[in-house]
Amino acid sequence: MEIYITEQARVFVLSVLLGIAIGGLYDMAGAVRGHWPRLTPMVDVTFGLSALGAVFLFILRQSQGQLRLFVLLGILGGCVLFFTGLSPLLRPVWGFWVETLVWLGRILALPAVIFGNLLKLFRNYLKKLFYFWQKCCTMKYHRLQRGSKGGMSHGESTRRTQTKSKS
Secondary structure, three states, X not given: OOOOHHHHHHHHHXXXXXXXXXXXXXXXXXXHHHHOHHHHHHHHHHHHHHHHHHHXXXXXXXXXXXXXXXHHHHHHHHHHHHHHHHHHHHHHHHHHHHHHHHXXXXXXXXXXXXXXXXXXXXXXXXXXXXXHXXXXXXXXXXXXXXHOOOOOOHHHHHHHHHHHHHO
């Protein structure tokens, strides 16, 4: 097994490109973190796992599973190259796309918001309706219950006792 300089140079150039891609991914994650600060932990974990997976697959496929120092230096150099040269130019682009995605998300969520508002109105209507029916049924139930005791009303019972005592 021979070591070819051209193969090592190709792997180094690819590792620099991988570093640039990882830097771009980190810059995009920064744009998302700037717009939604609550998502910072989730975005950081997603970035870390994706960068780790990309480096692992790169080393596995391009370096034949051998971790070489020049590969790690190439990835680091690509990140530095991205942040010094391309990041200031691309930050407005990432901000534009985040704002565009927010706008698109709001437009796509508009039917759900309208449907939710209609459900709230319907819920309030049903709440008032059933509150009225509860009162109505309670009043009817008490009327039925009073008459179903088997006795007579108060006025009738006293009249009968009075008529019986007079005779």
